[in-house]
Amino acid sequence: MNRKKNSITVADVARAANVSKATAARVLGGYGVASESTRRSVIEAADRLGYQPNELARSMSTGRTGLIGVVVGDIENAFFSRAVRGISDTARAAGLNVVIANSGERPEQEREMVSVLLRQRVAGLIVAPTDDRDVRHLKDAIKAGTPVVTLDRWVPDLGADGVCGGDHAAATEVMEHLLVNGHRRIAYVTAVDLTDGRLSDLSDIPISAVRERVRGFMDAMHGTGIANSATFVRGGAVDSRSIDGIIDGLLTDEQRFTAILASDSLIGAEIYRSLSARGIRLPKDMSLVSWFDADWTRVTSPPVSIIDQPTYLFGQTAVKRLIARLEGQAIPPDQIVIPTPFIARGSTGKSRTTG
Amino acid sequence: MNRKKNSITVADVARAANVSKATAARVLGGYGVASESTRRSVIEAADRLGYQPNELARSMSTGRTGLIGVVVGDIENAFFSRAVRGISDTARAAGLNVVIANSGERPEQEREMVSVLLRQRVAGLIVAPTDDRDVRHLKDAIKAGTPVVTLDRWVPDLGADGVCGGDHAAATEVMEHLLVNGHRRIAYVTAVDLTDGRLSDLSDIPISAVRERVRGFMDAMHGTGIANSATFVRGGAVDSRSIDGIIDGLLTDEQRFTAILASDSLIGAEIYRSLSARGIRLPKDMSLVSWFDADWTRVTSPPVSIIDQPTYLFGQTAVKRLIARLEGQAIPPDQIVIPTPFIARGSTGKSRTTG
DNA sequence: TTGTACGCGTTATCAA
DNA sequence: TTGATAACGCGTACAA
Numbered sequence: 001m002n003r004k005k006n007s008i009t010v011a012d013v014a015r016a017a018n019v020s021k022a023t024a025a026r027v028l029g030g031y032g033v034a035s036e037s038t039r040r041s042v043i044e045a046a047d048r049l050g051y052q053p054n055e056l057a058r059s060m061s062t063g064r065t066g067l068i069g070v071v072v073g074d075i076e077n078a079f080f081s082r083a084v085r086g087i088s089d090t091a092r093a094a095g096l097n098v099v100i101a102n103s104g105e106r107p108e109q110e111r112e113m114v115s116v117l118l119r120q121r122v123a124g125l126i127v128a129p130t131d132d133r134d135v136r137h138l139k140d141a142i143k144a145g146t147p148v149v150t151l152d153r154w155v156p157d158l159g160a161d162g163v164c165g166g167d168h169a170a171a172t173e174v175m176e177h178l179l180v181n182g183h184r185r186i187a188y189v190t191a192v193d194l195t196d197g198r199l200s201d202l203s204d205i206p207i208s209a210v211r212e213r214v215r216g217f218m219d220a221m222h223g224t225g226i227a228n229s230a231t232f233v234r235g236g237a238v239d240s241r242s243i244d245g246i247i248d249g250l251l252t253d254e255q256r257f258t259a260i261l262a263s264d265s266l267i268g269a270e271i272y273r274s275l276s277a278r279g280i281r282l283p284k285d286m287s288l289v290s291w292f293d294a295d296w297t298r299v300t301s302p303p304v305s306i307i308d309q310p311t312y313l314f315g316q317t318a319v320k321r322l323i324a325r326l327e328g329q330a331i332p333p334d335q336i337v338i339p340t341p342f343i344a345r346g347s348t349g350k351s352r353t354t355g
Numbered sequence: 356m357n358r359k360k361n362s363i364t365v366a367d368v369a370r371a372a373n374v375s376k377a378t379a380a381r382v383l384g385g386y387g388v389a390s391e392s393t394r395r396s397v398i399e400a401a402d403r404l405g406y407q408p409n410e411l412a413r414s415m416s417t418g419r420t421g422l423i424g425v426v427v428g429d430i431e432n433a434f435f436s437r438a439v440r441g442i443s444d445t446a447r448a449a450g451l452n453v454v455i456a457n458s459g460e461r462p463e464q465e466r467e468m469v470s471v472l473l474r475q476r477v478a479g480l481i482v483a484p485t486d487d488r489d490v491r492h493l494k495d496a497i498k499a500g501t502p503v504v505t506l507d508r509w510v511p512d513l514g515a516d517g518v519c520g521g522d523h524a525a526a527t528e529v530m531e532h533l534l535v536n537g538h539r540r541i542a543y544v545t546a547v548d549l550t551d552g553r554l555s556d557l558s559d560i561p562i563s564a565v566r567e568r569v570r571g572f573m574d575a576m577h578g579t580g581i582a583n584s585a586t587f588v589r590g591g592a593v594d595s596r597s598i599d600g601i602i603d604g605l606l607t608d609e610q611r612f613t614a615i616l617a618s619d620s621l622i623g624a625e626i627y628r629s630l631s632a633r634g635i636r637l638p639k640d641m642s643l644v645s646w647f648d649a650d651w652t653r654v655t656s657p658p659v660s661i662i663d664q665p666t667y668l669f670g671q672t673a674v675k676r677l678i679a680r681l682e683g684q685a686i687p688p689d690q691i692v693i694p695t696p697f698i699a700r701g702s703t704g705k706s707r708t709t710g
Numbered sequence: 711t712t713g714t715a716c717g718c719g720t721t722a723t724c725a726a
Numbered sequence: 727t728t729g730a731t732a733a734c735g736c737g738t739a740c741a742a
Contacts, residue, residue, distance in 0.1 A: 007476075007499065007735095009734090009735055009736080010735070010736065011735080011736095019712080019713090020712065020713045020714080021713085021714090021735095021736090022712070022713055022714075022715095022737090022738080023711085023712055023713070025735095025736065025737065025738090026712090026737090026738095028736095029736080029737070031737080031738090032711095032737095032738085033711065033712090034711070034712080035711060035712090038711085038712085050495070050499070052470070052473055052474055052499075053474055053735090053736085054474065054476060054734090054735055054736070055474040055475050055476070056411050056414050056415050056420070056475070056476055056734090056735080056736090057415060057718090057734070057735035057736040057737090058735080058736055058737075059411050059718095059736090060411055060412060060415055060717095060718045060719070060720090060734090060735080060736070060737090061717080061718060061735080061736045061737040061738085062718090062736085062737065063718075065411070074440075075430070075436050075439055075440060075443070076433065076436050076437055076440050078431070078433070078436075081430050081431050081433075081436045082431055084430055085429075085430060085431050085457070088430070088456075088457060097454075097471060097475075098455075099452075099454050099455075100453075100454075100455050101443075102440070102443060115407070116452060118407055119407055119408055119409065119410040120410050120411070120452075121409060121410065121411055140405070144362065144405070144407075269650050269653075269654060272654050273653060273654055276654070276656075294650070295624050295649070295650070295651045296649075296650045296651035296654050298624075298628060298651075299624060299627050299628055299631070299651050299654070299655050300654050300655060300656075301631075301655075301656050362719095364718090364719055364720085365719070365720070366719080374728080374729090375728065375729045375730075376719095376720095376729085376730090377721095377722090377728075377729055377730075377731090378727085378728060378729070380719090380720070380721070380722090381721095381728090384720080384721070386721080386722090387721095387722085387727095388727065388728090389727070389728080390727060390728090393727085393728085408719090408720080409718090409719055409720070410720095411718090411719080411720085412718070412719035412720035412721085412734090413719080413720055413721075414720085414734095415718090415719080415720065415721090415733095415734050415735070415736095416719080416720040416721040416722080416733080416734060417720080417721060417722095417734090418721095418734075711742105712741105712742080713740100713741085713742075714739105714740085714741075714742090715738100715739095715740090715741100716737105716738090716739090716740105717736100717737090717738095717739105718734105718735105718736090718737090719734105720733100720734085721732105721733085721734090722731100722732090722733085723730105723731085723732080723733095724729100724730090724731090724732105725728100725729085725730085725731105726727105726728080726729075726730095
């Protein structure tokens, strides 16, 4: 066993302070009792030697790591990085440390990351599950005693708490706004991979957040007597190229679309860019609404109407719930819905066909 | 000692497979030798019981964690989150895991986070140091055998490798562009806290990246015979309010400023917004350049000229260097400079005073 | 108030 | 090819 670094241990400190290992451990660990004099000499010896407690050994001994694992879809997405900030700040304040991992919105990688974190013996997990139908790894974690809180997404039969936005309500709110302004041909654009880019059934959408929004979208459409609203949903919006393709499709469609809903701010930005490049003016030629209050939505002309998702709060709430679980609260798992209000800005106006 | 979760251990697997602990450990750990038959029965027992190796115990035994610690200024800043992505991807590919922490650009918190990571026994550290003059914690880490690579910033006497942008060169390039276009009254806006918001000496800037840019900025100004260029540097740009104040100051200054350099993309976005709100037109009334190719710079009208910092590459490079250190390469620590080219877009044009 | 001795789950050494 | 057994650094009954 070739130890690489030989860091200072309690034994070293004990020796230097002429006390037993146990005594040194007690004052350094801040538990048990010790006389003022020995306490002083131990502490003196400790920072003379530059003692740094070994958190690994401590965890082995106590059985708890004080670590919480977080698996997000993409840390580069401000949606998630802000949530991570909320998680970190709140966890830190509670004396917990945070380990972050990316799933890249890929189920295999999500499973892999969860496994890594479990082997690291995290006390609990916060995960934004990539696919509703593929959550056995999360169920296993829960069964093995590691509480899980889902972030931004809700998986009913998982048995975990979930913190999500009010997706159906937000979609309804946006649609009301658009319908009142005379819009009827409205498209919903998402990154979700749909067969052929088109939606055949709601259950094809494996992420509850998106599914609920689309459900709200379609409910509203049906309410106005539009039957084929499923054809107004476009999937596969994953990069500039695919989004250019979708925009081209929408612009040349026999349905003369007057408004677009972007399922997240990355898609929103690409749509904005694509429309600008094609000389489409907002809101005159087209209205645009994006989920998430991203920086870019405030500097465009006109600024872009958004659904405000307070993801810092999402994260904060998720941690609080997780901590409650860690403390042994045995209430049934449930869904915590955080309101995500629609904020109208300049990118939405009256439909050109009526206004 | 109340163990909370009693996970399956090698001992359990060994018992189930009717072999000794040592044998089970060998096949599960993938080291040593074992006959094909025992290997099979051990593996069968392992995944029948759902064995998950305890990484903590493994680390205790081997003395290495396979963890690398990262301390960034703010994970919410796309500059850093992209770097973190570069770090994660590269580290993961090398079989290392990543623990991320925020310093909030505050020295105390940076020290605290480094300490936390060290206690976690990370194999190495990647840090964006908040203050050049306050790096004893990093020196201590290095001395104790944990290699450090600084990110985006270079601290000469630290004895650590550093991955940075070509800050002086980029500033020079931008300034050439602006000077050629007739600009002379150019302001540099940074978040760095300067006494009274004004710069008295370059050494007041505790972050090499900013210092080098300002140095390039002032060199170029001096080159045109402008002596008091230090007064063109404005500090304390930390939020909307302070930036509004700075913009107001610049617009009413007796120097009729025609161009502004934003030290990062958060500042850039706020400046853009502040200028727009005041009816200042780009580039007619004012030219603007921002560091970092943030999303928002591409959707404004006109799009904003930037200095492109490939921070994914920064992160990737930092990890590679760190791994080289972990493998024991004993070359002297040095600075790795990554080019950060100026990309002219619509926000920079001829100075109104000459054009 | 202090010290002894064992356990946590692994790896690694050395005999068998 | 296997199995006992001692580390690793810390917490913690229990005894002194």
